[in-house]
Amino acid sequence: MDLYQIKHFVAVVEGGGFTKGAERVAVSQPAISASIAKLEAELNVKLLERRHSQVVPTAAGTRLLEMGRTILQTCNAAKSEVKAIANRRPLRIAVMSPLSSGPVSNLLNSFQQAQHSYRGGGRSLRWMV
Secondary structure, three states: OOHHHHHHHHHHHHHOOHHHHHHHHOOOHHHHHHHHHHHHHHHOOOOEEEOOOOEEEOHHHHHHHHHHHHHHHHHHHHHHHHHHHHOOOOOOOOOOOOOOHHHHHHHHHHHHHHHHHHHOOOOOOOOOO
């Protein structure tokens, strides 16, 4: 079972048919049909009931739909988090020497604590004097 097959399956069920499902994931209708057929063959279970103009999941298909949505959400969250880490840049602040370093230090410590509680893990601040 591949991630693209799960995407295809969820798209077909949510779209109510193969044509709408194919449009949702930007593939051809024959390609998405083949993807679902391959998935059903691999799992050795019928996932969809094909009725006149609509498609409904079987009991096994309903379970795969639930799990598939969770898998796709987890993958999207992982992708977002990794991109966010890759896009982080250091914050540089310059302070003129006549300015008291106490208030600036307090401000930066508050910022670091806020970041720590928001993200579940803080960034380290490097001090250069």
